[in-house]
Structure formats: structure tokens, C-alpha cells
Amino acid sequence: MQPLKYLGGYPPQVQAQVRELIAQDRLGALLATKYRDPHAVRNDGQLYAYVQALKDRHMRKAAPLGKVIYDGKLQVLKHALGTHTTISRVQGGRLRASREIRIASVFRDAPAEFLKMIVVHELAHMKEAEHNKAFYQLCTHMEPDYHQLEFDLRLYLTQLELQARAGDLPAS
Ligand SMILES: [Zn+2]
Numbered sequence: 353m354q355p356l357k358y359l360g361g362y363p364p365q366v367q368a369q370v371r372e373l374i375a376q377d378r379l380g381a382l383l384a385t386k387y388r389d390p391h392a393v394r395n396d397g398q399l400y401a402y403v404q405a406l407k408d409r410h411m412r413k414a415a416p417l418g419k420v421i422y423d424g425k426l427q428v429l430k431h432a433l434g435t436h437t438t439i440s441r442v443q444g445g446r447l448r449a450s451r452e453i454r455i456a457s458v459f460r461d462a463p464a465e466f467l468k469m470i471v472v473h474e475l476a477h478m479k480e481a482e483h484n485k486a487f488y489q490l491c492t493h494m495e496p497d498y499h500q501l502e503f504d505l506r507l508y509l510t511q512l513e514l515q516a517r518a519g520d521l522p523a524s
Pocket residue numbers: 432433434473477483
């Protein structure tokens with residue numbers, strides 16, 4: 353039995369339910385029914401504007417955004433669903449931190465809800481480095497459905513891998 357690598361942190365009974373959906377070949381259809389809306393954030397410029405708009409709405413006082421890009425080399429799981437680096441520069445004797453946000457390019461073609469979820473995740477890291485209680489409070493402040501979306505994103509990534517392994521193209 354293949355391990356469900358995206359769901360490793362979830363209870364055994366939840367994983368068993370997911371295995372059942374996969375065995376019945378229902379996971380893809382279930383996700384496609386629930387998440388119907390694509391998004392129009394196609395390139396890095398549009399991604400920057402999208403992140404900036406969410407930041408303006410919820411985290412106006414955080415440090416200014418640095419670079420914001422889609423990254424085709426980023427592995428979602430390895431980098432804890434995205435990556436976030438602080439680049440410190442000395443400018444005129446003051447240390448200034450700027451934030452770079454890289455979003456795995458799998459999100460370019462993912463449903464709109466999952467892009468929002470991952471951007472919320474990365475923005476929350478501008479204030480909280482760890483995945484702790486304060487971090488998740490920030491996430492749910494920006495997106496009340498955050499926990500459900502993160503779980504469903506893990507299902508979505510699981511489904512993409514199953515399709516890739518089967519040599520199928522994702523259903524359009
Ligand atoms: Zn994280």
C-alpha cells in the first residue's frame with residue numbers, strides 16, 4: 353500500500369476514508385464537484401498584485417512584500433506547502449528585512465480556493481515563522497475555511513499524483 357504522503361499528519365481513520373475514495377475512484381470527481389472555479393492569476397505580475405491585495409486587506413502593518421513569483425522547481429510538500437525566506441539587507445546602516453514569496457507553479461492551474469489558501473499561508477509566515485497556534489489563527493482570520501481548504505488541498509495533490517502515476521491527463 354502506498355503511503356498517503358500528503359496526509360501523513362492526519363488520523364488513521366481519516367486516511368482510511370481517503371483510501372476508500374481512491375479505491376472507488378471517486379476522489380477526483382468529488383474534488384471537481386466541490387472546487388469548480390479556476391482563477392486568472394496567470395503570471396508573476398498578476399500573482400504579486402493578488403498577494404498585495406490580500407496583504408492590504410488583512411496585514412497592512414507587516415513588512416512590505418519582496419519578490420513574489422511562481423516557482424516551477426518548488427516541491428509543495430518538501431517546503432511545507434510553499435516557501436518563505438527572509439532576506440536581510442543592510443541599507444544605510446539599518447537592517448531591513450524584505451519578504452520573498454514563492455508559490456509552487458502547481459497552483460497556477462489549481463482551483464481558486466487553493467491559490468488563496470496557499471497565499472494566506474505564506475502571508476501568515478510574514479508574522480509567524482512556525483506552524484504554531486498564532487500562525488493558524490492568522491490563517492483563519494484571513495480565510496475562515498483555512499483548515500478545510502488545507503485538508504482538501506492535500507487531497508487535490510494526492511489526486512494529481514495518482515493521475516500522473518496512471519499516465520492520465522487531469523480532467524478538464
Ligand atoms: Zn509554512
